[in-house]
Amino acid sequence: MGALNQRGIDLGRTDRLAGQETPLHHLDPRAKLLVTVLFAATVVSFDKYALTAMVPLALFPMVVIATGRVPVGYLLRKVLLVSPFAVLLGLANPFLDRGVAVTFLDVPISGGWISFGSILLRFVLTVSAALLLVAVTGFQRLCAGMARLGVPEAVVVQLLFLYRYLFVLLAETQRLVRARSLRSAGPAAQSLASYGPMVGHLLLRTLARAQRIYQAMSCRGFDGHLRGEILPAWSGKETFFLLGWAAYFGLVRGYNLPYLLGQLLIGGW
Amino acid sequence: MHMSDALVSPAVGAVMWLSSAGLIAWSARRVKQDLDERKVPLMGVMGAFVFAAQMINIAIPGTGSSGHLGGGLLLAVLLGPHAAFITLFSVLAVQALLFGDGGLLALGANAFNLGFFPCFLCYPLLYRTVVGSRTTRARIFTGALLAGVVGLQLGSLGVVAETSLSGLTDLPPLPFLLVMQPIHLAIGIVEGLATAAVLLFVTSAGIAVHEATGSRRTALVLLFAGLLLAGAVSLFASTRPDGLEWSIESVSSLASSVPPVSEGVSAEPAGALVQSATAIAGTLVTLLVAGLIAFALRRKAP
Numbered sequence: 001m002g003a004l005n006q007r008g009i010d011l012g013r014t015d016r017l018a019g020q021e022t023p024l025h026h027l028d029p030r031a032k033l034l035v036t037v038l039f040a041a042t043v044v045s046f047d048k049y050a051l052t053a054m055v056p057l058a059l060f061p062m063v064v065i066a067t068g069r070v071p072v073g074y075l076l077r078k079v080l081l082v083s084p085f086a087v088l089l090g091l092a093n094p095f096l097d098r099g100v101a102v103t104f105l106d107v108p109i110s111g112g113w114i115s116f117g118s119i120l121l122r123f124v125l126t127v128s129a130a131l132l133l134v135a136v137t138g139f140q141r142l143c144a145g146m147a148r149l150g151v152p153e154a155v156v157v158q159l160l161f162l163y164r165y166l167f168v169l170l171a172e173t174q175r176l177v178r179a180r181s182l183r184s185a186g187p188a189a190q191s192l193a194s195y196g197p198m199v200g201h202l203l204l205r206t207l208a209r210a211q212r213i214y215q216a217m218s219c220r221g222f223d224g225h226l227r228g229e230i231l232p233a234w235s236g237k238e239t240f241f242l243l244g245w246a247a248y249f250g251l252v253r254g255y256n257l258p259y260l261l262g263q264l265l266i267g268g269w
Numbered sequence: 270m271h272m273s274d275a276l277v278s279p280a281v282g283a284v285m286w287l288s289s290a291g292l293i294a295w296s297a298r299r300v301k302q303d304l305d306e307r308k309v310p311l312m313g314v315m316g317a318f319v320f321a322a323q324m325i326n327i328a329i330p331g332t333g334s335s336g337h338l339g340g341g342l343l344l345a346v347l348l349g350p351h352a353a354f355i356t357l358f359s360v361l362a363v364q365a366l367l368f369g370d371g372g373l374l375a376l377g378a379n380a381f382n383l384g385f386f387p388c389f390l391c392y393p394l395l396y397r398t399v400v401g402s403r404t405t406r407a408r409i410f411t412g413a414l415l416a417g418v419v420g421l422q423l424g425s426l427g428v429v430a431e432t433s434l435s436g437l438t439d440l441p442p443l444p445f446l447l448v449m450q451p452i453h454l455a456i457g458i459v460e461g462l463a464t465a466a467v468l469l470f471v472t473s474a475g476i477a478v479h480e481a482t483g484s485r486r487t488a489l490v491l492l493f494a495g496l497l498l499a500g501a502v503s504l505f506a507s508t509r510p511d512g513l514e515w516s517i518e519s520v521s522s523l524a525s526s527v528p529p530v531s532e533g534v535s536a537e538p539a540g541a542l543v544q545s546a547t548a549i550a551g552t553l554v555t556l557l558v559a560g561l562i563a564f565a566l567r568r569k570a571p
Binding site for chain 2: 037041048057064093097123128131166168178195201204207260263265
């Protein structure tokens, strides 16, 4: 239930963050979506044992945090809440791949630890990029951007509806769960015998709600299409944003920047 | 379980995205055809319902642990496979964007594992076959349990195949499979039981469950196409051990013209210290520079 509360509250916070007024927030959502996808693709395209070569990519989330005024604590908490399936799987690597890959200050480091570190870094980079995208764009505007990029209308409308009613239904479920736990004083999870009726009732109420929503929308002339959410026009700023980051990602992917920088520092040593 | 961006290789992510995007486009067309505008708000609210239902834990008898509903099968029964797939995709997309579960590139794989199997295979081939035209409580229970278990076994198989083909973990496929399948047997039983419990309650309350004639022929065609594709991919992957990487490398000439200086896997011992010291020093400076840039660009709260 703690997790339920936390996630519910975080949703409202995400919306407030997305409502801020910064130049980054005002960019066309399409540009931000494309750069984020490009970023994730660049992260994923690195070699299994790439670790330090990927580090310069952290500049992108850092700049978004700074220019989009996203609190670092908020982001970290959300990253920590993500299910750690990938990290758990990656943890097997140090046990399986024991060949010494690097020796640093007489400490041998196996290939497994490096590839595990690589998975960890990929995890943090991709998760934070996705979370930041919504935090500086807002879900509704992001959906409008997707529609402009050619995502089928049925999918976009579906996403918008889901998001709108998510808050309502989560609050309702929270009340349901709280009422039950106050009465039962028992374990948090419940038996199958009570699960069916409880979720079933929630479903019945959901169906009734869908009916009411449909009636209300029909009264206002709904014909299967959603209108509104006027996007800013694509301008030079968007092109600059997109091409600038694309060039940076290409540079990082093509050259091992930290290594070149290190050579410069350490010189002929 | 969700596939994650951190485990997926570009080739696997792209192939899974293409498959799922095709299914989405096809489903969107089908939903638009037999729409029924009433279904628009219904699908939306049902997506939110799946989210909400996932917050309610269900005790697994005899173990002390708990699980929750996945929702793919329930949606397929209530909305029909096409609307269910789009709805489930939207749930996964929101999970990826708002909670960071999965990821943007792994979203295609997740939609396939958690949406395609229950909606397009298990629902028409298993659930509808078992339940048939005479709906009884016993048939709903058996059908949901069977479809739930098979759906999660297939989904888990998908996760293992995608993870192994991506090659980021060193887990050998067979032991990995032997760990994953029993875990997902338990999850599948919970999924089946939970779906059955909700469906039985709803039927007893007199709500008509979706009267779809979910085409079994389409399901068989999809199954056949999937097997063919899987066969082709594994053949390609086995004749060319790093075939998937190779196909990416050949696309991006940038990556192949500059051999990535990785952490010196093949470096001789003498040069290794210099090489790793160089890499580490460079990394620290890179982080410092990135931090300074971010600090300079920082916008103060109004």
